[in-house]
Amino acid sequence: MPRELVALAKEQAALRDYASLPLNPEQIRVRTRFAAAKHGTEMALFRGYASPRGRYDPDYQLFRAEEAGVRYPLNLGNACVGDVIEVGAAVKQFQPGDAVFRSNSSFREEHIWQAASARAMPAGMSWQAAVCLDPADFALGALRDGHVRMGDAVALFGMGAIGLLALQLAKLAGAYPVIAIDPLENRRAAALACGADMVIDSARQDAGLAIKEATNKRGADVCIEYSGHHLALQGALRGVTYLGTVVAGAWPGAYPAGLDFGAEAHMNRPKLIFSRACSEPNPDHPNWDEARLLDVCWRLLGAGQINCEPIVQPIVNFNDLLVEYPKIATHPNQNIKLGVRFP
Numbered sequence: 001m002p003r004e005l006v007a008l009a010k011e012q013a014a015l016r017d018y019a020s021l022p023l024n025p026e027q028i029r030v031r032t033r034f035a036a037a038k039h040g041t042e043m044a045l046f047r048g049y050a051s052p053r054g055r056y057d058p059d060y061q062l063f064r065a066e067e068a069g070v071r072y073p074l075n076l077g078n079a080c081v082g083d084v085i086e087v088g089a090a091v092k093q094f095q096p097g098d099a100v101f102r103s104n105s106s107f108r109e110e111h112i113w114q115a116a117s118a119r120a121m122p123a124g125m126s127w128q129a130a131v132c133l134d135p136a137d138f139a140l141g142a143l144r145d146g147h148v149r150m151g152d153a154v155a156l157f158g159m160g161a162i163g164l165l166a167l168q169l170a171k172l173a174g175a176y177p178v179i180a181i182d183p184l185e186n187r188r189a190a191a192l193a194c195g196a197d198m199v200i201d202s203a204r205q206d207a208g209l210a211i212k213e214a215t216n217k218r219g220a221d222v223c224i225e226y227s228g229h230h231l232a233l234q235g236a237l238r239g240v241t242y243l244g245t246v247v248a249g250a251w252p253g254a255y256p257a258g259l260d261f262g263a264e265a266h267m268n269r270p271k272l273i274f275s276r277a278c279s280e281p282n283p284d285h286p287n288w289d290e291a292r293l294l295d296v297c298w299r300l301l302g303a304g305q306i307n308c309e310p311i312v313q314p315i316v317n318f319n320d321l322l323v324e325y326p327k328i329a330t331h332p333n334q335n336i337k338l339g340v341r342f343p
Contacts, residue, residue, distance in 0.1 A: 005107035025090035030082040036131035038078035049253035077107030136297035139166035141277030150174030155220035158227025159187035193310040208238025228252035315339040
């Protein structure tokens with residue numbers, strides 16, 4: 001039987017067997033070759049810090065604290081590249097042997113997907129580029145929500161996968177300088193490999209002041225916060241220019257004390273925008289929706305205009321996930337976006 005990685009309870013990863021079911025006419029069976037995790041969202045669930053909010057009620061658009069926010073067991077992993085090994089009778093666009101990709105696919109040795117939900121891998125596209133589609137979607141959404149324009153100074157807080165992709169998209173948009181802020185050395189190194197004009201060690205430097213010094217005292221036109229740390233958001237409010245824009249894109253736990261809306265935020269009157277690419281309707285509806293964001297990102301990734309090799313690291317074997325997956329939380333200095341090879 002094929003195996004999958006799941007969380008049986010808070011911070012308890014396990015490999016378990018599951019049944020390989022027959023296909024319906026519109027489905028394909030895929031043997032997984034490579035996959036990746038989605039660190040921010042998965043850690044909120046795996047570590048359980050999303051649970052105290054309760055369940056989100058889409059009808060009322062609020063969280064209900066009396067209902068469970070995280071339910072175990074839950075599947076772990078987010079994006080997969082694999083080979084088609086069987087197709088349903090009605091499937092015309094794929095045949096056995098085709099390389100395919102899909103987001104929202106957990107760490108499983110074998111998948112059954114609706115054929116319409118899968119994307120064919122373009123010739124020459126790396127698997128690392130493919131598994132970065134989901135974070136690229138949110139990165140592009142953040143840039144569009146922040147109205148990043150050619151020549152803007154852009155500061156990015158948090159050099160995880162989304163931050164590193166937003167960095168490269170800002171460069172493609174003509175922003176200058178593009179400043180990357182992170183306390184971890186491995187992530188600052190990745191930012192330089194991805195084209196950052198400047199990196200700031202927020203553990204040793206006053207990030208807001210350093211941004212002002214790098215922009216002739218003016219500050220960044222747009223600050224994008226994807227670390228999920230309250231002090232990073234405070235640094236963004238401190239480093240943004242007068243009437244500039246701060247984009248809050250991370251999905252953090254509840255923030256503790258430390259955010260000061262009476263200081264730079266009050267004096268410099270920035271716009272604070274919460275960005276979430278998958279929330280519809282898009283702010284630019286009807287011309288833009290998440291499907292369009294994904295298509296744009298897929299084109300850029302397939303054309304090699306975004307460098308994903310510094311982002312997908314480390315790369316580990318599926319059989320080692322019980323040891324390696326928890327390191328996303330315990331060893332962030334060794335992880336950016338966990339990649340997985342399958343047998």
